[in-house]
Amino acid sequence: MEALNEWLNHPAVQSGIAPFIVALITGELLNRLRLSGLAVIAGFCVTVYLAADFNFESLSAIKKIILSSLIAAAIAPLLSLAPSNWRWLRYLIAASSGGTVLWVLWPVLQQQGIGQAVAYGTGITAYAIWLAVFMDRLADMPARAGSAGIGLGIGVGASALLGASALLGQLGFAIGAACGAYLLIQMLSGRPLSCGRTFTLPLSLLCGLLAPAAMMLAKLPWYCLPVLAAIPVVALMPLPRNWPLRQQISALSLLALASAAVCIFLVWRKIGGFPL
Amino acid sequence: MFRTMTVLLASALLLLSSAGVSTAAESYTFDPTHTYPHFTVSHLGFSTMHGRFDRTSGKLTIDRATRTGSVEAIIETASISTGLPKRDDHLRSPDFFNTAEFPQAIYKSTAVRFKNDAPVAVEGNLTLLGVTRPVTLTISAFKCGINPMNQKAMCGIDAIATLKRSDFGMKYALPGVGDDLRLTIEAEAYKD
Numbered sequence: 001m002e003a004l005n006e007w008l009n010h011p012a013v014q015s016g017i018a019p020f021i022v023a024l025i026t027g028e029l030l031n032r033l034r035l036s037g038l039a040v041i042a043g044f045c046v047t048v049y050l051a052a053d054f055n056f057e058s059l060s061a062i063k064k065i066i067l068s069s070l071i072a073a074a075i076a077p078l079l080s081l082a083p084s085n086w087r088w089l090r091y092l093i094a095a096s097s098g099g100t101v102l103w104v105l106w107p108v109l110q111q112q113g114i115g116q117a118v119a120y121g122t123g124i125t126a127y128a129i130w131l132a133v134f135m136d137r138l139a140d141m142p143a144r145a146g147s148a149g150i151g152l153g154i155g156v157g158a159s160a161l162l163g164a165s166a167l168l169g170q171l172g173f174a175i176g177a178a179c180g181a182y183l184l185i186q187m188l189s190g191r192p193l194s195c196g197r198t199f200t201l202p203l204s205l206l207c208g209l210l211a212p213a214a215m216m217l218a219k220l221p222w223y224c225l226p227v228l229a230a231i232p233v234v235a236l237m238p239l240p241r242n243w244p245l246r247q248q249i250s251a252l253s254l255l256a257l258a259s260a261a262v263c264i265f266l267v268w269r270k271i272g273g274f275p276l
Numbered sequence: 277m278f279r280t281m282t283v284l285l286a287s288a289l290l291l292l293s294s295a296g297v298s299t300a301a302e303s304y305t306f307d308p309t310h311t312y313p314h315f316t317v318s319h320l321g322f323s324t325m326h327g328r329f330d331r332t333s334g335k336l337t338i339d340r341a342t343r344t345g346s347v348e349a350i351i352e353t354a355s356i357s358t359g360l361p362k363r364d365d366h367l368r369s370p371d372f373f374n375t376a377e378f379p380q381a382i383y384k385s386t387a388v389r390f391k392n393d394a395p396v397a398v399e400g401n402l403t404l405l406g407v408t409r410p411v412t413l414t415i416s417a418f419k420c421g422i423n424p425m426n427q428k429a430m431c432g433i434d435a436i437a438t439l440k441r442s443d444f445g446m447k448y449a450l451p452g453v454g455d456d457l458r459l460t461i462e463a464e465a466y467k468d
Contacts, residue, residue: 009450009451009452051448052447053447055445057407057445058405058406058407058445059406060374060377060378060406060445061370061377062370107377108376108377111379164365164366164368164369164371165366165369165370165371166366166369166371166449167370167371167448213370216376217369217370217374217376217377218365218370219365219369273362
């Protein structure tokens with residue numbers, strides 16, 4: 001029992017192995033119900049359970065992020081039923097993401113001077129809206145959405161970790177691991193999984209909140225946000241139509257991870273190492 | 277005769293008024309240059325790590341006659357210092373004290389326990405990371421008098437408390453970095 005606890009307390013298990021396995025099972029089991037997209041939130045929740053908790057007594061920024069992601073995951077399957085060409089819905093989701101990031105980080109923004117608060121508030125809102133819009137465009141493209149997810153998850157996770165918050169880092173890595181599992185099922189089976197807003201909404205919201213939180217609460221440099229925002233755009237890159245699914249996933253994931261690597265490099269250069 | 281009576285009456289009034297002052301609650305303000313909360317925590321079970329908060333403010337009142345008092349201390353959590361800036365950055369992050377979001381830890385007493393004329397313990401509530409929990413400070417030393425350097429009335433206090441950081445939602449790196457936090461406060465306060 002002690003060995004199991006020790007194992008479960010290891011950060012690599014909490015934010016890598018555990019969310020990967022849970023997302024793998026969720027993605028495969030729920031595919032018949034066209035709810036494989038829930039793999040990302042399932043993986044994230046496992047990491048929250050192991051590395052933090054679901055106690056909302058003090059509604060801190062991180063607790064608000066967890067709460068928002070749970071609400072997003074609950075409504076996302078309903079939003080997936082709406083046609084993807086309903087643009088107003090896309091913009092409504094984007095506006096909600098922008099509002100959510102302000103709600104999450106409002107107590108921190110309030111403590112800044114007015115000029116700084118406006119600058120930070122505008123930047124993080126624009127980032128969250130951008131991610132929501134572009135991830136929503138990927139809702140009908142499981143390979144591209146999953147690739148963007150692995151890039152965003154690893155990028156946010158590693159950047160937050162270097163930016164002096166291991167917990168935010170772990171939450172980001174959990175998203176990356178869950179998206180990795182989601183992609184692995186597709187690569188092994190050679191067929192795409194169901195995606196939709198069930199996958200893209202919690203993913204875009206989480207990454208749209210975690211990176212600004214790492215910037216405002218820890219030491220993530222602001223210029224990492226535009227680099228991270230480029231990842232879903234990179235995942236839209238046109239590929240030869242005759243490429244098999246495995247090849248598409250490999251290429252898109254490499255591109256997304258390369259973008260994430262740029263972000264990680266920028267933080268490394270600024271911070272210079274892992275937190276002690 | 278009349279003059280003697282007047283002097284006696286005036287002296288009596290003066291004595292009564294000074295007695296009244298001595299029985300009233302006295303209020304003191306912490307001297308931030310001599311008030312430092314320290315903490316110790318186990319590091320991976322191998323050693324005990326020390327840290328300090330460099331900025332603390334607050335007030336205390338004491339009424340020895342009625343054996344009552346109060347303490348309010350505000351600790352600026354961003355002023356944490358362990359002697360290594362990189363570790364301090366991590367301690368300021370959401371993993372530990374989350375200082376950007378919760379810049380202050382506030383202790384407010386609810387009761388002061390006395391033994392004879394001296395306070396021996398303070399019961400109160402500590403608000404840390406937005407969570408409020410009861411914390412008792414055990415007073416190991418308490419002395420009031422005149423500061424020989426500036427001739428001002430002051431009190432000095434040494435107090436100790438133990439608390440579990442997980443009670444306040446600070447759960448990162450448990451159980452490696454210990455849950456039990458020993459808080460030591462050395463404070464000096466000048467009479468208002």
